[in-house]
Amino acid sequence: MMLRGKWIAAAAAFGAMAASGAWATEPAPWAFGFQTAATPVKAAMSSFHGMLLVVITLITIFVLGLLAWVVIRFRADRNPNPSKTTHNTLIEVVWTVVPVLILVIIAIPSFRLLYFLDRNPDAEMTIKVVGHQWYWQYEYPDQDGIKFDSYMIPVADLKPGQKRLLEVDNRLVLPVGTTIRVLVTGNDVMHSWFVPSLGVQNYAFPGRTNETWIKLEREGVYYGQCNQICGVNHGFMPIAVEGVSKEAFQRWVGEAKKKFAGGETAPEPVRLARIAD
Numbered sequence: 394m395m396l397r398g399k400w401i402a403a404a405a406a407f408g409a410m411a412a413s414g415a416w417a418t419e420p421a422p423w424a425f426g427f428q429t430a431a432t433p434v435k436a437a438m439s440s441f442h443g444m445l446l447v448v449i450t451l452i453t454i455f456v457l458g459l460l461a462w463v464v465i466r467f468r469a470d471r472n473p474n475p476s477k478t479t480h481n482t483l484i485e486v487v488w489t490v491v492p493v494l495i496l497v498i499i500a501i502p503s504f505r506l507l508y509f510l511d512r513n514p515d516a517e518m519t520i521k522v523v524g525h526q527w528y529w530q531y532e533y534p535d536q537d538g539i540k541f542d543s544y545m546i547p548v549a550d551l552k553p554g555q556k557r558l559l560e561v562d563n564r565l566v567l568p569v570g571t572t573i574r575v576l577v578t579g580n581d582v583m584h585s586w587f588v589p590s591l592g593v594q595n596y597a598f599p600g601r602t603n604e605t606w607i608k609l610e611r612e613g614v615y616y617g618q619c620n621q622i623c624g625v626n627h628g629f630m631p632i633a634v635e636g637v638s639k640e641a642f643q644r645w646v647g648e649a650k651k652k653f654a655g656g657e658t659a660p661e662p663v664r665l666a667r668i669a670d
């Protein structure tokens with residue numbers, strides 16, 4: 394009965410989410426599948442995933458059918474004198490060649506997607522993401538080098554509506570409809586800059602720069618988290634990307650130049666103590 398109640402709750406949550414259109418750009422209770430795509434890369438990932446799901450489902454049903462057929466048709470009381478056949482060249486060729494063909498069919502769009510998300514030669518601007526223990530730092534080399542830190546808002550300081558363990562003090566503000574090169578690196582240990590709805594998951598290595606790109610298709614806030622265990626506060630260095638219109642971005646740039654002129658937004662020891670609260 395307990396289990397049944399749980400499934401009913403899950404179905405209700407699923408229905409409510411579908412009805413409200415709340416396919417959020419952040420993790421949601423009982424969410425199924427991917428977060429809604431906000432970039433062309435994520436859209437391509439989602440459709441590739443959909444294609445794979447069809448392939449996997451067909452293979453699983455086929456294998457299950459074969460197993461059921463063997464178990465029922467060739468069980469001992471129905472088939473008391475089993476065949477002693479050990480080889481069948483035709484079947485062996487088929488069960489080798491068909492899986493190879495399936496893998497090739499999967500590999501072609503897979504590699505195409507890998508190269509698609511790798512880099513975009515037509516980037517209109519660049520941002521740099523630096524992973525630190527335990528916060529992210531963002532730089533805008535094309536906007537006079539705006540540079541600031543982005544810390545999680547401690548639970549005790551959350552305002553109504555702010556998301557626990559996801560909201561940050563300074564969001565990464567980006568213009569929509571703009572192809573943006575993203576350079577990711579690390580300052581101390583390995584981190585990973587992971588924003589599911591943008592289709593971005595890049596390792597942040599010290600001494601190495603990884604590249605990808607994003608093009609936000611609509612305004613909104615897109616949440617992510619560090620995705621590589623990086624120490625005691627790994628779970629407390631979320632990512633919040635805010636997509637705004639190009640005009641609003643220009644206004645933000647003007648404000649940000651003043652706001653972040655002094656560099657660091659707060660002394661690090663103070664912030665770490667607050668996160669621990």
Ligand SMILES: [Cu+2]
Nearest residue numbers: 619621623627
């Ligand atoms: Cu981490």
